[in-house]
Amino acid sequence: MTNRLEVNLVRFVHLLRLMGLRIGISEVIDALQALQEVDLAEREAVRTALQAALVKRPAEQAVFAQAFARFFASPEARAALEQEYAEKVAQQQEMLAQAAEDLQFHGAPLALSDEEKFIYASIPPSAQQRMREYIQRTAEGKRVESNFRPVLESMLRGSLAFWRKSLRTELDQLLIPLTDDEELNALLSSMEEQPEAAADALLTEDMRNIAEKDLPQARALLQKLARQLVTKIERRYRQGQRRQQLDVRKTIRHNMRYGGSLFKLRYRSHRQQKPQLLLLCDVSGSMARYASFVLQFIYSMHSVVSSIEGFVFAEDLERVTDYFQYGGDFAETMVEIMNRSQEWGRGTELATALQSLRTKYPHLLTGQTYLLIVSDTKTMKVTQAVQELAEIKRMVKDVVWLNTLPAAEWQDHSSVKAFQELVRMYPCNTLLDLEQVMRQKIIT
Amino acid sequence: MEITLANLRRAFREDGYITDEEVLLTVYLALKLQKPLLIEGEPGVGKTELAKVLARIFQTTLIRLQCYEGLDENKALYEWNYQKQLLKIQLSKDAGCPAELEEDIFAPDYLLARPLLQAIQAEEKVVLLIDEVDKADEEFEAFLFEVLSDFQVSVPELGTLKARQIPIVLLTSNNERELSDGLKRRCLYLYLTYPAVEREVEIIRARIPDISEKLAWQLARAVAQIREQQSIRKKPSIAETLDWARALLTLGKDSLDETTVNQTLNLLLKRKADQDVFTEQVGARRLVMASQDEKR
Secondary structure, three states, rough: OHHHHHHHHHHHHHHHHHHOOOOOOHHHHHHHHHHHHOOOOOHHHHHHHHHHHHHOOOOOHHHHHHHHHHHHHOHHHHHHHHHHHHHHHHHHHHHHHHHHHEEOOOOOEEOOOOHHHHHHHHHOOOOOOHHHHHHHHHHHOOOOOOOOOHHHHHHHHHHHHHHHHOHHHHHHHHHHOOOHHHHHHHHHHOEEEEOOOOOOHHHHHHHHHHHHHHHHHHHHHHHHHHHHHHHHHHHHHHHOOOOOOOHHHHHHHHHHHHHOHHHHOEOOOOOOOOOEEEEEEEEEEEHHHHHHHHHHOOOOOOOOEEEEEEEEEEOEEEHHHHOOOOOOOHHHHHHHHHHHHOOOOOOHHHHHHHHHHHHHHHHHHHOEEEEEEEOOOOOOOHHHHHHHHHHHHHHEEEEEEEEEOOOOHHHHHHHHHHHHHHOOEOOOHHHHHHHHHHHHHHHO | OOOOOOHHHHHHOOOOOOOOOOHHEEEEEHHHHHHOOEEOOOOOOHHHHHHHHHHHHHHOOEEEEEEOOOOHHHHHEEEEOHHHHHHHHHHHHHHOOOOHHHHHHHHHEEEEEHHOOOOHHHHOOOEEEOOOOOHOHHHHHHHHHHHHHOOOOEEOOEEEEEEEOOOOEEEEEEOOOOOOOOHHOOEEEEOOOOOOHHHHHHHHHHHHHOOOOHHHHHHHHHHHHHOOOOOOOOOHHHHHHHHHHHHHOOOOOOOOHHHHHHHHHOOOOOHHHHHHHHHHHHHHHHHHHHHHHHOO
8 A cells, every 4th residue: 555655656756747847855755754644535635745745836836736636537537538648649640650651752751850750740731732842843853862862851850940939839739748658648648738837937938939929928927027136136235234344443443432342343334336237239130039028127127227228239229218218018118119210120230339339329338337238149240349349348347248049059159259258148048047147147 | 732633723723813724734744744834925925924823822932033135144043142252251361261261252151042043942842933035045045954954053163953842944935036946845835825705704704803794705805806906016915904804893884885995995005006006907996896796
């Protein structure tokens, strides 16, 4: 009986881990001990005991509730889930077989992964048709060579990767969970995404990939993060008297009244200075989404910085500070900027933008200014941009670069290396990155 | 009091702390397993009150450590009584016997016990409340590990001090920042939400016996309606609901009406921005209607 309980508990924990919960061994032991204190015949008591020991984040509670309901379901309900899963697997096998048949070059299957074939099977029939025609045209040309195959495979992979992004939500629901435990697979495939967990996931999603429908939620989340950070920083400003280093002069002076014995110690209080931020956001093509998030975040923090100057740039520079002066709805302000801006969505020329900043707005580049650049470093005339940046760096307190390229891709871009030698650069492609970099690196 | 679920349920009720079975069971498990209990939830849902209730029902001392940014071990654990040490040095010098001085001035007599050490050294089983732990620095969290998992603390000059009685430890957090996995691993976890309408009616009637059932229901429904508004930042707490109920009783009201809502709104919503949101999105008229809606 005990053994059965332990086995079930371990399998349940395994399921929760697969669903993204971080559960350590000590928590499993706690759960087991907790189960020994409750009546196992009482479902609610068992659920509460497991929840208290295993779930440590509010967003995980809905995930846990769903997993518990599925895992500890009646045998009939479990059988129905397994049946549903078996049908899903059969359907997917059929789709894969059809895809393998379609994606052939000169009678031999193309080297594509199951996932890629599955994407092919899920895209609209018209797109499938176009791909098949493309393969056919490549195969039937006049001077077809055998080395066309890898080129063709690579082309198809690129196209399927594009579809993977567009169909992300649908594919996530369809893809078969990859564990070697069929029972757990059946349970996993039946889970629905929980809104709270989805909100959590938005934090670590690349900002560019946040779907249109999730934008209001992402903005609300960002607002919440900013609010939390502002509260934290404001509290710190108020705590100017916090104990720091011993102030020897003040201590001696204060203790003269005790005949020179150091009876009461005096500490140096650290005066906090609010930083001045100058924000330079790349709004060329792929960068616009990042810029809108960063602008919203920074302007939400206006109470803990002494001033914010906002600029967007693509081929040249454009000042957007005035749009944010009077509060108002952020989404509306952004739409207004995007409509009026000459720069939104154009190509990138950081060198020109930096030169304009230096020549037209020299009064903003002071010894108190932090220059924040939000860009993926992909710009024309990198060498000139580096020179301009070096020039500006001498005029301001510090330059911090929030790079929207994922850190893993930095090594593939020479421009990253060029700018990195000059300024502090941090990855910033998720909402969480943005919050962390502001909290830990800028307003410290 | 012997720790059983039934005893705990009765004690909570007798103390006027009305809560769900889930909360009760989680507290019971924390007591039985002698594990710290981490309680998270919106401000005003009764996190701190839970610790006070436990102290009352076990008739023991509540030792409270209020966390804030910059809290360090001098404030949380112990500090040497510098002034007393200095006096001792002066006296010894005057008496001309400084030989055993060093041993003397680093003895327990010169130790100022702060909340954590007080809880560890207490002769009886106390309730230790580490309040708003999310406001402390991350380094401080790591410092708590030793206390929370082994119920002991290390004082370099004195060695390791083990708890005489394992205290009942409760930590609260308003979720202002994510706590570390290490801290969470050492605790059982409880997420407190605002009570459901029926539960809040029970709370109001338990705390304010003079109130009519009708008014209690109206208040609970009205407060639930306000809490549903996402744009209201500081939602009314249970204590504020009780204040509101007391105020209405003092004003001799037996039911909610628009004028009373407008006159007493500031007891529930204490930020101007929230009051504006309320006026814009709900308004006194709709609130009164919602408070009379028996389907809620």
